[in-house]
Amino acid sequence: MNFLKGSKLYSVLTGTCPVCQEESMYKDPNPYHISRIFDMHTRCSNCGTRYKMEPSFFFGAMYVSYAVGIAFATAAFVISYWLLELSLLISFFAIVITLVIFLPIIVRWSRNIWVNFFFTFDPKKTKN
């Protein structure tokens, strides 16, 4: 994944600070620890970026999660209906199951995409 470093995609996929990309924004990097899924550091300990710019900042991630959810649902449909040639009903259940299984990842990626709308990567703030 290191070849992506410096791009927004790196920050989105890894959940690292959008400005320096040196450390995780989350106290627990594993999204499948559901009870801690929203636990974020207030600031980046490396560059001092404050992730939550204003109260309820991450409500906006809801809109992003809609788009990310559609992307996962579309992928599930394409794989089950066209690649595996399952019936429409089974494909529908495949979509539901996919969305449930990937929900923690969808939630985290949505936040990462949202925060990356407002911050840009600054190579001067990295460690090396």
Ligand SMILES: [Zn+2]
């Ligand atoms: Zn940082």
